[in-house]
Amino acid sequence: MPKSYLPDIPSLLLAIPRNPITAIGIPVVFGMMSGSSTGKAVRGKWYKSLRFPPGRPPEVAFPFVWSTLYAGMGYASYIAVHNYDSLSSRSADRDRALISTGLWLYYGQLALNFSWSTLFFSKKKIGVALIDSITLTSMSIYMTKLFHNATDGATTWFLGPYCAWLLYATYLQTGTWWLNRGRNIARED
Template sequence: MSLFVNLPSILYAIPRNPVTAIGLPLTLGLLSGRSTKEVTQTQWYNCLYTPPGRPPAKVFPTVWPLLYIAMGYASHLAIKAYDSAVSDAVRNEISLGLGLYYTQLAFNCLWTPLFFNFKQVGWALVDSVILAGTTFYMTRTLDAPTSSKTTYLLLPYCAWLSFATYLNGGIWWLNRNRTLNKNM
């Protein structure tokens, strides 16, 4: 059963151009994460206990832009499939997928300020779980209508979000009973 989603026309227009499709998540990611480097140099961040497997800090500014490019291009492929669909059911399914795309993008942009700026590790974990679930659902929803083209682009993002949720959960768990000065 497909749920009809009626998105504002601008949300269909953005991914029609591959430049704006890729530029939107890249720009939002850059704006969301602009204070991350500063916070990672604080005593608060450096005193956090972390779970095994945390990659070096230099991995994150390399991985995230690649994921933003992939998700942006996936939105472009989705709108191309929408524009060429002959069935209302397929168009509705793609509309739902695009609605999920923008929803996950909002949760993605919210995570960094929650974790780094507001130092709300628990709320960031809640956000991460919702973000991962929305992204997995979006990936599944767009798979058939795009002949799996979007899935190839989104699976690395799904994998990274799973790993990021593990890291966030581990940080929350390991530091849940500690008193850390959030003003540091």
């Protein structure tokens, strides 16, 4: 049985995804909040002066893609907690530990996801935002693996697209950092 090195997940953090409305609503609302300042930023002088790698989608795609991914991520947390609650035998301790650790990662990656927009658009720290993106992607892939093992893959249908998009977003972030390193980029907006 795998040992969790994290404390048990607090009741409040278990309660949020027990209801599918709050499970989906929390990441969607926080995602909308973190993206609310990007509209102004992408029209600004600093953002327009950046160089981007090939394959960048149009800006209008981002709100739709992210809203869908946040909803899927939230629903995956609902499935994970539903499985957590349905585990009753002692042999289920392994799955409880996987889900508990996965939920810690879930909330951690939400925080990293929320902070990325601030780091990139508000603080204009492309390198720090890249570190955030790499950590977020790694954490989300591991979370997906833990949930997958504990839910017989039910959560992967919802988290797989999120992980794929994070890999793509990290490619974009890496390319943006690489193409703009050492440049004197306009800072005023």
